[in-house]
Amino acid sequence: MATVILGTQWGDEGKGKLTDILCPKAQVCARAAGGHNAGHSIVANGVSYDFHLLPSGLVNPNCMNLIGSGVVFHVPSFFKELATLEEKGLTDVHNRILVSDRCQVDFDLHAAVDGLEEVELGERAIGTTGRGIGPSYSTKAARSGIRIHEIFDEAAFERKLRQLAAGYKKRFGDLLQYDVEEEIARFKEYRPKLASYVVDAVQYMRDAQQRNYKILIEGANALMLDIDYGTYPYVTSSNTGIGGVFTGLAINPRKVENVIGVVKAYTTRVGGGPFKTEDLGEVGNKLQEIGREWGVSTGRRRRCGWLDLVVLKYSCSVNYYTVLNLTKLDVLDTFPTLKVAVAYKTPDGQELDYFPSDLGLLDQCEVVYKEFEGWQKPITNAKTYYDLPKQARAYIEFIEEFVGVKIAWIGTGPKREDMVFRTVSGGMKE
Secondary structure (H helix, E strand, O other): OEEEEEEOOOOOOOHHHHHHHHHHHOOEEEEEEEOOOOOEEEEEOOEEEEEOOOOHHHHOOOOEEEEEEEEEEOHHHHHHHHHHHHHOOOOOHHHHEEEEOOOEEOOHHHHHHHHHHHHHHHHHOOOOOOOOHHHHHHHHHOOOOOEHHHHHOHHHHHHHHHHHHHHHHHHHHHHOOOOHHHHHHHHHHHHHHHHHHEEOHHHHHHHHHHOOOOEEEEOOOOHHHOOOOOOOOOOOOOOOOHHHHHHHHOOOHHHEEEEEEEEEOOEEEOOOOOOOOEOOOHHHHHHHHHOOOEOOOOOOEOEEEOEEHHHHHHHHHHHOOOEEEEEOHHHHOOOOEEEEEEEEEOOOOOEEOOOOOOHHHHHHOEEEEEEEEOOOOOOOOOOOHHHOOHHHHHHHHHHHHHHOOOEEEEEOOOOOOOEEEOOOOOOOOO
16 A cells, blocks of 8 residues: 655655655655655754655665656766765665656756756746756657656667757757767766666556555655646646656555645745745744754755645645644744634635635735744653643644644654654544
C-alpha cells in the first residue's frame, strides 16, 4: 500500500521531516514530479541533511528510492547531492537510488534560459529558483525535450541537444551565454556513470505493488504552486497535487491508503504571486526569524504571514487529504494573539470561503480573520496531544473543524522526535 505526503500551501511546510519519520516502515520512497528546485531538510541523529532532487528516504538505510517519470532530472545535481550525503555519513546511497528512464533531462541550457525568461517578465517575474525547471517542462510539452534513455544513444542525443540550443539561440541571440559543446562533453563523462541508476520505472513500480511493498511518495513544492490549481502564473511547472502522483509514478490509485497534507501553522511563500495573509511588519518579521524562514534550495528569505484557512480548505478540495500534519506550531509559542484567515471579502461585501482562480478579484478582496488566544509557553517537550496547552488545542481543533480533515501529526520543534502523533478516527494509526 502507498502513503502520499503532499504540501498544502506554497511549499516549505516540512514534508521532509514527516517523510523521514514514516520511512522506517517503507520499502520504497519515491518522488513523482518537480526537480532540484525542491528543498527538504531533515535533522537525524544530530546531522542536518538537505534534499533537492533526491528523495528524503535515503536517510533510511533500508529503503529503496525512486525518482519517477514526472521529474525533470539535472544530472550534475544528482551526483553532487549523492556525494554530499556520503560526506555526511550516509552509507550505500548509490545502491539505494533509481531513476526512471522516462524522466526529462534538465540541462544547464534550461537554467540559462530560465534566467533570461525571468528578465523578460520584469515586474511580473515569477520568482523561480533559476534552475531550469520551467523551460524543462516547456520543452517536454513541446515534444522537443530529451529523456534519460536518449542519453545512451550518443549521436541522437548530441543532435537533439544542439537543435534545442540552436532554437533558443535564435530567440535570445547573444543574451544566451551557453556553450552546447561544453555540456555535450560533460555528458560523455556522465553517460557511463549514470547507466547503473536508470530503470524502467513502470516495471519497477508494478513489481513493487505486486509484492505489496509499502511505498512512501514524497511530494515536491505544494498545491498552491500546481500548474493547474495553484496561483497561476505564479506557480511551478508541474502538477504538485495528487494528480501528479499518478502521472509521475504510474501507481495504482487503489493502492493509495493515505494522503497526508502537510500544513505549516502559519503561511509562507517564496517568489512572486498573491499571498493574502502576508504580514510585512512586526508579525511577519517575527515569524521569519523564529521559524528560520529561508530556503533550503536557494537561501532566499520567505514571505511570512498568518495561517490562511481559505487556502487550506481549497487545497483539501483538490487533494482530498485523509489526515493533516500541522508543522512548526512551536514557532507561535510567544505570540499573545493569533489570527487565521477564514474568508475573503469582495468590494461589494460578499464573503468568499473559497479560493478564486481570478487573481484580479483576489487582489481586491480583504481578509476576514478570526483571533485566538496564544499559549505563550514552549511546547517542544510535549509528548502527547494533551501535553499541549488548551489554547494550542483550541487552535488545532478549529483548523480541523473548518477544513473537515483531522490533524494526526503536530510538529513541536525542528528535530525528528519533536512530533506529537495523535490517533484520529478514520485516519492513520501509528
